[in-house]
Amino acid sequence: MAAIYSLYIINKSGGLIFYKDYGSKGRMDTNDSLRVASLWHSMHAISQQLSPINGCSGIELLEADTFDLHCFQSLTGTKFFVVCETGTQHMEALLKVIYELYTDYVLKNPFYEMEMPIRCELFDINLTQVVQKDRVALLGR
């Protein structure tokens, strides 16, 4: 029973740099995930234009009947979004933790090229731990 279905990280130009899915539902192949990521990037940008108020920072939460999508955009333009079960709590906090993992295990890796797909084992390991911990905490409630 996975509360989180998948996690995406997109760079500031809209390219997918990280995709991980956690459930048996909604598995996507590489091309589809790339496409979905660019679509989300565009929608996010358009939402900022649609806003009647200046300085809108884009979509943070999308609620559908079968899933929720929480999105966090850093001030540097990198977007972290997670597709999860409807009503899952504390996804914003999880996204912030994932952002911190990104700044540690990805950005501080001198061999990681900026804006390129993330292939950092330490990031994967720590991410799995964080999501696992989150899942356990969710089940416990």
Place this chain on the structure above:
Amino acid sequence: MPPAAPRSGDAIFASVERVNAELFTLTYGAIVRQLLTDLEEVEEVNKQLDQMGYNIGIRLIDEFLAKSNVSRCVDFKETAEMIAKVGFKMFLGVTASVMNWDADGTCCSIVLEDNPLVDFVELPDTCQGLYYCNILSGVIRGALEMVAMKTEVTWIRDMLRGDDAYELQVKLLKQVPEEYPYKDDE
């Protein structure tokens, strides 16, 4: 859920893992010496230090944003205060102050009271013209570029050259927000 409040430089500095200051000073000194040996020309070394700083800055900014929980700064004045009060404190453990604002608020000086990079350092006569701490100007330039600001960062005063303090001038050239090009007619 209300967003977390921004953290002070002191609080963050206290919470991160720290390294021996002398190791840091020695490592930086070794880098500068090696660059001087490899590149020979002082101007080249200045450029290289700036470039290295730039490469650090573009990565450091996300670390800064993640740890400090700041929200978007309303103007360049706030940005400069953030760099001096939170940034320098968080990464170098030193307090800096902002002064000498120009009329339109796009240019200011950041003055460092203390500078761990230069402990025990004296510049020889052969290295006049070297900006020993030029990595710092690159770091600021790189970090600000990733948050949509093109800046020019130069040294005004440098204690290794005989001045009484370390003063960096940070000039905002332009704001370059990431515009979604949906208005393009192409």
